[in-house]
Amino acid sequence: MSRKKFDIRRVPGVGIICAVISVIFWSTAGLCIKLSTDVHALEVLTISAIIQTVIYFLVMVYQKVNYLGECTERIPLFLRCTLGTVSMACLYTSYRLIPLSDATTIRFTAPVFVAAFAYLLLREPFGRMEILCACITITGCVLVGRPTFLWGSGTGLTTDTILGLALALSAAITIAISMTVMRKLQKTPAPVVIFWFSMETVCLGVVSLWVLDEYKWPSTGTVWLIIAMTGLCGASDQLFITLALKLENAGPVAVVRALSVVISFIFSVTILNEKILVTSFIGGALIFASIIVMGVYKWRTDYKCDEKAVVSDECCPENNNKTYTIGGLSVVQALPSIQSYRIYPSYMARPVDLSAPHILSYLDVRHVKAPESRQPV
Incomplete structure (x- = not known):
C-alpha cells in the first residue's frame, strides 16, 4: 500500500501559522541588531546578508531554477533588490538611533504607502478606506516622532533621534516602492529574488563600510553569535513570509505582520529597558489599528472579487x-x-x-x- 504524500495545505490555518513564525523571526532579528552594539549596523547587515546569500544559493541549486530570473523581469528584479537593500540599510541604522519600538512602528507604515504607490504607478483603486488609513497612519507617525513645531522645543529631540526617525520613514517608503515593483515579478521564483536581494545588500554593505571606514572585526564570540542569529532570523523570516503568502491571502498576512509592532514594544520594555513615551504608545496603537483595518479591508475586497468571478x-x-x-x-x-x-x-x-x-x-x-x-x- 503506497503512502500518501503529505500536503501542507491540509493543515488548518497553516498560512497564518507561517505568518506568525515570520513575525517572531523578524522581531528577533531587530532585537539582535539592538544588542550587537560593538559593530556598525551596516556590518551586521552585511554579514547577515552573506549568510542569506549562501542559504538561498543552495536553495536555487536544489530547485534547479534560472539564477538570473526571467529575462523579461530583470529590470523589476534589479529595482526590487536595490530598493529593498536601501530600505534594510536605513532600518538597521535607525535601530541604533531610536528605540526599537519607534523604528518598527514607523517601518510598518509601509502598507499604506504601498496602496498609495500602487494607485500612482499601477492605477489600482485608492478609495475612502485607503485615505482613512493613510490619515490614521500619518497621525500615528506624528505622535511617535513628536515634531517640535507641534510639541515645542522641549520635546528632547536630538540630532540622532531626528535622523533615526527620518531613516525609519525612508525605510518604509523604499520598501513600499519595492513591494509595488515586486508585483511585476510574476514568473521569477522567490529564492532568486531573495538571493539577488541578499547579494546586492552584501555589495552595498562592503562599499559603505569602506567609505565610512567603520569596519571592525567582531571581538568576541558573543558578538559573532548575535550576528549569526540576525542572519538566520532574517533568512527564516524570508522563508516563512514567502510560505505564508503562498498559502494565504495578503490581507490576513498583513494583519498578522502587524504583530511586529506589539512584539517590538514588548522587547523595548522588557529586554532593552528603553523609555517609551505615552505618545509613542498611542501612535503605535493607531498605526497598528491602521494596518489591521487595511488588511481586513483588502481581504474582504479580494474575497468578493473571487466570488464574482472564479474564471x-x-x-x-x-x-x-x-x-x-x-x-x-x-x-x-x-x-x-x-x-x-x-x-x-x-x-x-x-x-x-x-x-x-x-x-x-x-x-x-x-x-x-x-x-x-x-x-x-
Whole structure:
C-alpha cells in the first residue's frame, strides 16, 4: 500500500501559522541588531546578508531554477533588490538611533504607502478606506516622532533621534516602492529574488563600510553569535513570509505582520529597558489599528472579487483554460501568460490562488488525469 504524500495545505490555518513564525523571526532579528552594539549596523547587515546569500544559493541549486530570473523581469528584479537593500540599510541604522519600538512602528507604515504607490504607478483603486488609513497612519507617525513645531522645543529631540526617525520613514517608503515593483515579478521564483536581494545588500554593505571606514572585526564570540542569529532570523523570516503568502491571502498576512509592532514594544520594555513615551504608545496603537483595518479591508475586497468571478472571460479572453479533476477538486489552469492556477472544491464559491512556479511544489498536474472531454495539451 503506497503512502500518501503529505500536503501542507491540509493543515488548518497553516498560512497564518507561517505568518506568525515570520513575525517572531523578524522581531528577533531587530532585537539582535539592538544588542550587537560593538559593530556598525551596516556590518551586521552585511554579514547577515552573506549568510542569506549562501542559504538561498543552495536553495536555487536544489530547485534547479534560472539564477538570473526571467529575462523579461530583470529590470523589476534589479529595482526590487536595490530598493529593498536601501530600505534594510536605513532600518538597521535607525535601530541604533531610536528605540526599537519607534523604528518598527514607523517601518510598518509601509502598507499604506504601498496602496498609495500602487494607485500612482499601477492605477489600482485608492478609495475612502485607503485615505482613512493613510490619515490614521500619518497621525500615528506624528505622535511617535513628536515634531517640535507641534510639541515645542522641549520635546528632547536630538540630532540622532531626528535622523533615526527620518531613516525609519525612508525605510518604509523604499520598501513600499519595492513591494509595488515586486508585483511585476510574476514568473521569477522567490529564492532568486531573495538571493539577488541578499547579494546586492552584501555589495552595498562592503562599499559603505569602506567609505565610512567603520569596519571592525567582531571581538568576541558573543558578538559573532548575535550576528549569526540576525542572519538566520532574517533568512527564516524570508522563508516563512514567502510560505505564508503562498498559502494565504495578503490581507490576513498583513494583519498578522502587524504583530511586529506589539512584539517590538514588548522587547523595548522588557529586554532593552528603553523609555517609551505615552505618545509613542498611542501612535503605535493607531498605526497598528491602521494596518489591521487595511488588511481586513483588502481581504474582504479580494474575497468578493473571487466570488464574482472564479474564471471569467474578462480574465481569460483567449478562453483556452485546461481543467483537471482530483477527487472532489477541480483544477483550472487560467491566464497562460502568467501561469496562474485556481483550485477550488465544488462546495466552495471562492478559489484558493496559487501562482507558479510555487504551485508545482504542492501539485504536479502532469500526474493528474484530465477529463476525457477536455484533454490537456
